[in-house]
Amino acid sequence: MPAFRAAGARGATGDGGRRHRGRDGGGGRGGRVRTRFCRRSGGRAMSGETSAAPAVSVLMTVHNAGRFLAPAVRSVLAQTRTDFELLVLDNASTDGAVPAWVGAGLDPRVSLERAEQNLGIAAGTNRLAARARGRFVAVLDHDDELAPEKLARQVAWLEAQPAAAGVAARTHLIDAEGRKLGGDFTLPNAAEYRAFTAYSQAANFGSHLFRREWFARFPRREAFPFSSDFDFVARVAEAAEIGVIPEVLFRYRVHGAQTTQRRRPAQIADEVLIRILTARRRAGAAEPMAELPGWRERLAAAEPGRIWLRAARLCRELGLPELAAYHARRAAGAGYPVRAQAAALGALRDPRAARLFFTGPLRTHGLHPWPPR
Structure with missing residues (x-):
C-alpha cells in the first residue's frame, strides 16, 4: 500500500489510516488522524489545505464502501466548480477500500480522518459538519455520485436566493454497475416540498446543497440511526425554504449492500x-x-x-x-x-x-x- 502523510501523527501512517462512517463521541476516544493528500498538478507539487475557505464542503462518511468509493470521490473531484473541500470520515472500515483509494492519488482539497469505532451516519456527519469551512454543505454517501455541474448550479441558485436554507435537484437511479435505472421523483417548489416532508423526503438527500448554519441549528439526531437525513430535512423545511432545481444533478446507486436494503x-x-x-x-x-x-x-x-x-x-x-x-x-x-x-x-x-x-x-x-x- 502506498505511503501517505498524516497531519499530527508521529509515524508515516499514524494509526493506519482509518475510514469513515462513524460518530465521533467528541472526546477523542481512540484518537483520530487527519490525513492530507498530495498530488502533482499543473507541473507543481500541491500539498496541505488551501488557506482560503472554500465555497462548498462535501461531507462523506464511509464504512466498507468497497468498489463504490472511487467513483463517488471522482464525481466530486470532477466538479466544474473547483473551490470545494471534500471531508472524508473513515468509520472504522475493515475492507481496505480507503487505503487503496489513497494510492490512486488525490489533491489537497481532500481531507481524511478515521474513527476508532463506527460512529454511525448521524454522528459521523455531525463530526464532519463541525469541521466544514464552506459556506455551503453537501452530504454524499460513499456509493452515490454527483453530476459534474451540481455544485456550480446549486451555489448559484442559493446565492440568488439568500432566504433559502437549501436547494435540491432531480435524481437518476443507477445500479451497481452505474447503469441508469430510471428517475426519482422531485416536487417542484418549496411549498410542495415542505408539505410532502410530512410523509417522506421530497427529494433524495444527496441531491441537496444547504447553507452550513443549518447543520449547526439542526444536528443530525442519533435517535434515528437509519433516517436522520429525513428528520433533518423535515425540521429545516419547517424553518425556511428548500428550493428545487428541475435538473438531474445527482445519481443514487441501488444495490444489495446498501443500508436501505440491508x-x-x-x-x-x-x-x-x-x-x-x-x-x-x-x-x-x-x-x-x-x-x-x-x-x-x-x-x-x-x-x-x-x-x-x-x-x-x-x-x-x-x-x-x-x-x-x-x-x-x-x-x-x-x-x-x-x-x-x-x-x-x-x-x-x-x-x-x-x-x-x-x-x-x-x-x-x-x-x-x-x-x-
Whole structure:
C-alpha cells in the first residue's frame, strides 16, 4: 500500500489510516488522524489545505464502501466548480477500500480522518459538519455520485436566493454497475416540498446543497440511526425554504449492500417515528422524545407490511388520522389490504384521511411531482 502523510501523527501512517462512517463521541476516544493528500498538478507539487475557505464542503462518511468509493470521490473531484473541500470520515472500515483509494492519488482539497469505532451516519456527519469551512454543505454517501455541474448550479441558485436554507435537484437511479435505472421523483417548489416532508423526503438527500448554519441549528439526531437525513430535512423545511432545481444533478446507486436494503425494517421504523414527531411539531405540540423507545418496540417486525400495520394502529391511537391512513395504505400495498382497512378504520371517518388512504398523499394534498404526469 502506498505511503501517505498524516497531519499530527508521529509515524508515516499514524494509526493506519482509518475510514469513515462513524460518530465521533467528541472526546477523542481512540484518537483520530487527519490525513492530507498530495498530488502533482499543473507541473507543481500541491500539498496541505488551501488557506482560503472554500465555497462548498462535501461531507462523506464511509464504512466498507468497497468498489463504490472511487467513483463517488471522482464525481466530486470532477466538479466544474473547483473551490470545494471534500471531508472524508473513515468509520472504522475493515475492507481496505480507503487505503487503496489513497494510492490512486488525490489533491489537497481532500481531507481524511478515521474513527476508532463506527460512529454511525448521524454522528459521523455531525463530526464532519463541525469541521466544514464552506459556506455551503453537501452530504454524499460513499456509493452515490454527483453530476459534474451540481455544485456550480446549486451555489448559484442559493446565492440568488439568500432566504433559502437549501436547494435540491432531480435524481437518476443507477445500479451497481452505474447503469441508469430510471428517475426519482422531485416536487417542484418549496411549498410542495415542505408539505410532502410530512410523509417522506421530497427529494433524495444527496441531491441537496444547504447553507452550513443549518447543520449547526439542526444536528443530525442519533435517535434515528437509519433516517436522520429525513428528520433533518423535515425540521429545516419547517424553518425556511428548500428550493428545487428541475435538473438531474445527482445519481443514487441501488444495490444489495446498501443500508436501505440491508436495514429496511429498522429504517421503516425510524421513518414512522419521524412522521409522528413531525406531525406533533406542526400541530404546535412538543416532541415526545421519551416515548420513542416504547413506540419503536411496538413497531418491531421483520416484514415491512407488518410494521406499517402497527404504525397505522399507533397513529390512530395518537389521534393522527392522516398518518394512520398513510401507513395503512402502505400496508395494503405490501399485501395486507383487509387488515390495513381494519387498522385504519377509525381514522377513515376523517374525510381527508379517507382520501389519503384511497388516493395517496400526492393527490390528497394537490402535489405534483416533476415532471408533471
